[in-house]
Amino acid sequence: MSALSLRAHLDNAVEIAKAIEAANAAASRALSMVRSQLADALDVIHDLKSQIVTKDNMIAELQELRAREGR
Secondary structure, eight states: OOHHHHHHHHHHHHHHHHHHHHHHHHHHHHHHHHHHHHHHHHHHHHHHHHHHHHHHHHHHHHHHHHHHHTO
């Protein structure tokens, strides 16, 4: 294999490495965005759970009041 051919292979390898690096950086940014969105979704789920617990507690209190009133 000639020096020119080896140089061409080396240049190709460098370009492939650069492309892999760029793809890795893009994947890392995408993963970061997904993590952020999942964290936001988890916050919403916790808020909804809290609202459900509050609603359930209010229903239980109303049922207790009705029971005291003889309904």
